[in-house]
Amino acid sequence: MKLLKSLNLRGWLLVGTAVCGVVLAGAVATFGSSARAGAALEERKLPMKFNWVACEPNCRGWVSAVGIITADTPKNFEEFVRGRQLGGATVVLDSSGGSVNDAIALGRRFRNLGLLTTVGMSVQNRGGQGARPAVASEAYCESMCVFLLLAGKKRYVPEAAHVRVHQIWMGDRADDARAASYNAQDLMIVERDIGRLAKYTFDMGGAGDLLSLALNVPPWEDLHELDAAELKLTNLVTTDLVADVLPDVNVSAPAMAELAPKAQDRVSEQPEHPQASSSSTKTAEALVPTGTAPATTSQK
Structure with a gap:
């Protein structure tokens, strides 16, 4: 009887240890996912960085x-x-937007190079030596990033990605756009940049529906997220096959709700053309109105 009780006690201890191990493993996995999501969100608040992701020898890399x-x-x-x-x-884009004219300049450079575009977050799979990088599809392309997406000769948007648009506005008055004061010069700047954006959109093969959807969302409202039908209506998507832009690459959709934008971004001001007069150095800006306070690292 004593032996039986001893065995029963030992069995329960082993079961308890196993359960604790499972719980701890789950906690570590959740913490790891949250940590990666938090790091990605912090990167999205900073000025855009470009990195080459090598994926040799079995697939080509990407930017x-x-x-x-x-x-x-x-x-x-x-x-x-x-x-x-x-x-x-x-x-592979993960951006909350930024300067209108600088996005236009960058988009034209993308097209000149014949680049392809998609939305995602580059991740390095764990698995020791030989582990290949992958693309997490639950990422964000907002505001002027949408027009960078449009610059690709081929464009793919995964189902889990968030592509969102809104109006461009004067960057220094976006915090309380309805209460701010505006003059004729301000109106000229906004209308000028809308004209530049319209020309760029059509040059890239985009549809007027993209401009219509964006210009109907003022900065004091939430961004409008394009659904699958709107992505095709606006010509933002040219292919439904990820292999057309990322052949032989693992594209997954992890649960990363923490990646949602939580602050407004501020961007520098610069004319589209270097020869523009000093009165044209201002630009309307595409911001991300989320209803939260501006980021302390914002740039003016």
Whole structure:
């Protein structure tokens, strides 16, 4: 009897240890996912960075573009391109937007290089030596990032991705757009940049529906997320096959709700053309109105 009780006690201890192990493993996994999501959100608050994600020998690599588009972004991209053969490569976007004119300049450069575009977050799979990178599809392409997406010769948007649009506005008055004061010069700047954006949209093969959807959402309202039908209506999507832009790459959709944007971004001001007069150095900006306070790292 004593032996039986001893065995029963030992069995319960083993079961309890196993349960604790499972619980701890789940907690570690959840913590790891949250940590990666938090890190991704912090990157999206910073100026856009470009990284080459190598995926050899079984698949070609891609360009990871994460962060907000600032006055320095086109120049930084040129530095990134130098010495690389990027013709026909894919750009994986995770961005909350930024400067209108700088996004236009960068988008035209994408098209000149014949780049392909998609939305996602580059992740390195764990698994020791030889583990291949992958793309997590639950990422965000908002505001002017949508027009960067449009620059791809081929464009794919995974089901789990969030593509969201809204109006461009004066960046220094977006916090309380309805209460701010505006003059004729401000109106000229906004209308000028809308004209530039319209020309760019049609040059890239986009539809007027994209402009219509974006310009119907004022900065004091939530961004409008494009559904599958609208992605096709606006010509943002040109293919339903991920293999057309990321052949032989694992594309997954992990649960990463923490990636949702939680702050407004501020971007630098710069004219589309260097020869523009000093009175044109201001630009309307595409911001991300989320109803929360501006980020403390915002740029003016």
